Amino acid sequence: MRSAKDFFTPLAVGAPAPLREIPARPSRAIHFFDPSNAKMAAKIPGMVGTVDVLLGNLEDAVKAENKEKARLGLVEIAKNTDFGPTQLWSRLNALDSPWFLDDITTLVTEIGDKLDVVMIPKVQGAEDIHYVDRLLAQLEAKVGLQRPVLVHAILETARGMANVEKIAGASPRMQGISLGPADLAADRRMKTTRVGGGHPGYLVRADATKNDAGEYDIHGDRAVFQQDLWHYTIARQVDACAMHGIYAYYGPYGDITDVVGCEDQFRNAFLLGCVGTWTLHPKQIDIARRVFSPDPAEVEHAWHVVTAMGDGTGAVMVDGKMEDDASCKQCQVVVDLAEALSETDPELGEQYAEAKKAGIAKAEGK
Template sequence: MKLPTNFYKPLAIGAPAPFRELPVALERMIHFFPGHNEKVRAKVGEMIPQADVILGNLEDAIPADAKEAARRGFIETAKAHDFGQTGLWTRINPLNSPWMLDDITEIVAAVGNKVDVIMLPKVEGAWDIHYLDQLLAQLEARHSIQKPLLIHAILETAQGVKNVEEIASASPRMHGMSLGPADLAASRRMKTTRVGGGHPGYGVLEDPRADGGKRAYAQQDLWHYTFAKMVDACVSNDIRPFYGPFGDIQDSEACEQQFRNAFLMGCVGAWSLHPGQIAIAKKVFSPDPAEVLFAKKILAAMPDGTGVAMIDGKMQDDATWKQAKVMVDLAKKVAARDPDFAKAYEL
């Protein structure tokens, strides 16, 4: 067990010191692009101003014979663009794959000073984070990387769900977690092929009616328990929870509802698998202007966060002040990136 006094010490001589607090960043959506697809890569420049995070995907959806091309393509894309306020991430292959080691060593050597976050698939325990943590420190030292690379874990195995709290607290490199429903379904042997969202066969049936009439049925969310558990683990360790993917690209209405559920439960963003989902994520993960304006009233009425105030006929106290501060702080991040929202928020 690492002593608390050593938790924030670099794991290699010459590596940058770990962050004590995560850098402030707006991350309403993580927009994926396949590293091996030249046609899609050519559009990354257009996507940078639109997306909060651009992620080069090297893992799932990349054929085995295109893994090296995806890695090269990501490196070329990283070198070719100035990402400005947009985060640059990559999803590497899992630790048990034959491509993972080259993913890390080549990317850190070539563009380590441009990459913000390494997304690690199929994390099963703190030991996976510890391994990548040490390896990144060694590579940072070797290549004179100026800031620590962060780790974002994907929760997509039953064992990972079991160990989610230990994963969240495994390293100061931990940026956050995303729910990976497709692989998690396979790991659990669940009877679904859906990627995120509810399932028509998973629901609650109304009690029998006295008149013998048809009973109401409500579809439920297969992922609610796991999702809530992940959010608690992240928030209690001051790292960021994300919804992950919504696979039905055509069903924008259901996508928006799933994203909204995630936002209300505490998530800061979700994955975007298609440009159309970027606008949905912006809409959902940006606070509602009316709620922001009301939150600003609370903060103005209770500048030090103590006491009680009546605003528009509703009682406000220190608990609602904290809720209001979360809302306004997020609104300020959105306003700094989006002029239309800045106007709506009166910021």
């Protein structure tokens, strides 16, 4: 572990200085595409502006014989596309794979100026991030990049989970962490075969009631509530990220057809503190944008409270409810998110501007 004194020192002579703060850029939908799939790749330039992040996936879901094609395909797309406000990320192959070294070397030297974040799969501990950190600094110095490429870890092993706080704080490059529910389930020997989402077997059942004979009717009509398999994992991931000033994300929802279940899983993650999710299919993009953008009614309420609270201290009544310093901070989270999203999403920006006007007017009794 580096000393706090040299945490922000570049790890190679000539590498750009690490950022002191990770920018809160909108990243509601991290849209995955396979750059070796010609049909999918052809759609990417037209998707600029429709998602916050376009991610060229080089790891799982790309066939072994297509790894090189995917890497070079991504270089080509990046060189020929103006991404405007849309971020460009890539998921590299795992550190122990035969492809990682060429992935990182090629991408940083060829398109490092366009690449915002590299996603590293199957991160086990801080040592994995330290390795990537130094390598990135050397490559950045070699090609004279002016800004550091950031790092995003995927939580998909039990060891990675046990080390999540250390991973989140391993480098000033750490931008965020996503959940990898499929690999994590396998590594933990969980018995779900689904890629994310719930499972009907993971439930709690209401107590049995007594029948007319005074016996517990265990086979009677008892309400069943399906539970969230990922609650503990996401909550811990969110704490680790918040503690280190980086961002937490849900990951993939593999049942592309079940848009309702997908929306529920995304919303749970949003409410727990995640800022975004992955989209694997165009169908999931609108869901992610909707879920990870606060409802204008919430934004209006947040402005009402923040305005009514003035300097943020004391207690006031708003719509029959007590608001104080703490709830003002909760509302500030919503206000800040709405302001950040307004900068890149003009349609939402208009709705949020209306909500702000209405919230302030209510606070001022107009």
